[in-house]
Amino acid sequence: MRFTDAIRRNALSISLLGLSCLAVAGASGARAPAKPGEDSVRPGVNERFLSQDLDVAEFVEIFEGESREVSVHRERIARALEVSAGMQVADIGAGTGLFLPDFDRAVGAEGRVYAVEIAPKFLAHLRERAEREKLARVEVVEGREDAVALPAASVDLAFVCDTYHHFEYPRSTLASLYSAIRPGGSLVILDFERIPGKSSKWVMEHVRAGKREFRREIEAAGFEFEREIEVEGLKENYVIRFRRP
Numbered sequence: 001m002r003f004t005d006a007i008r009r010n011a012l013s014i015s016l017l018g019l020s021c022l023a024v025a026g027a028s029g030a031r032a033p034a035k036p037g038e039d040s041v042r043p044g045v046n047e048r049f050l051s052q053d054l055d056v057a058e059f060v061e062i063f064e065g066e067s068r069e070v071s072v073h074r075e076r077i078a079r080a081l082e083v084s085a086g087m088q089v090a091d092i093g094a095g096t097g098l099f100l101p102d103f104d105r106a107v108g109a110e111g112r113v114y115a116v117e118i119a120p121k122f123l124a125h126l127r128e129r130a131e132r133e134k135l136a137r138v139e140v141v142e143g144r145e146d147a148v149a150l151p152a153a154s155v156d157l158a159f160v161c162d163t164y165h166h167f168e169y170p171r172s173t174l175a176s177l178y179s180a181i182r183p184g185g186s187l188v189i190l191d192f193e194r195i196p197g198k199s200s201k202w203v204m205e206h207v208r209a210g211k212r213e214f215r216r217e218i219e220a221a222g223f224e225f226e227r228e229i230e231v232e233g234l235k236e237n238y239v240i241r242f243r244r245p
Helices: 003-010 056-064 074-080 100-107 120-132 170-180 201-206 211-220
Strands: 088-092 112-117 138-142 155-161 181-192 224-228 237-243
Touching: 056 120, 074 100, 088 100, 100 112, 100 120, 100 138, 112 120, 120 138, 155 170, 170 181, 170 211, 181 211, 211 224, 211 237
Parallel strands: 088 112, 088 155, 112 138, 155 181
Antiparallel strands: 181 237, 224 237
C-alpha cells in the first residue's frame, strides 16, 4: 500500500517533519496567536498532532514503513543532503525521528543535530528514542507554530521533510529559519509533488500548493534557490535546496 493510501486509510494527516508538523507546542495544545499581518494559510492543519490521544506507534508504522518512499530511500536522501562531520543540522518537524540516526552519525563527535517538533507526543518519543539509541549528538527542541525556536546563526543546514505544507504561518516560520541558519548555510525542502491531473486526490486536497509556489515563498523570505536535488526512487516527492546569503 502506498504511503498516501495508508494515511487515507487511517484518516490521518501527515506530520512535520519528518515533518518535519508545526503546530502549537506544549501539552496544553493552546494555539499561538497569528502574527500581525499574517493570517493562517491552513487553519487547523496541525490539530491532530497536538492531541494527547495521538498514537505514536501508529505513526512510526506510517512514517517509517515500507509504504512510504521517503522511508524506503532514507539513506539516499540523507547522503544527498551532504551532511559532514562538525555540522550543526536541524531536522524541522522531526516527527518520529526517521533521519536522526543518519544525521547523528554524519555530524560526528563535534557536530550537533536539533530535532525540532511541536507535537507533545512526538517530542516525548524523540527524547526517548535519542536516549534508547544513544544518539549522543541529538538535542530535541520544542518549536512553535510560527517559529522553529532555534538560536540565531546556530545551524549549517535545516531540513524540512514532508513538513513545509504544515507551516500554518510560513512567513513567520521562514523568518525564524532565516535567523537560525548561518550565512552560507542551507535550507532543504522535501515535499509532495502537487500536479493537477497527476498527483493523487489526497495530495491535491491536503497539500496547499506546489513546488513553484513554495519556492516563491521561500525566495521571498530571502533565501536563494540553488538547485533541485535528484534522488533515485523518489516519485511522489521532490527535494529543493536553498542558500542563506
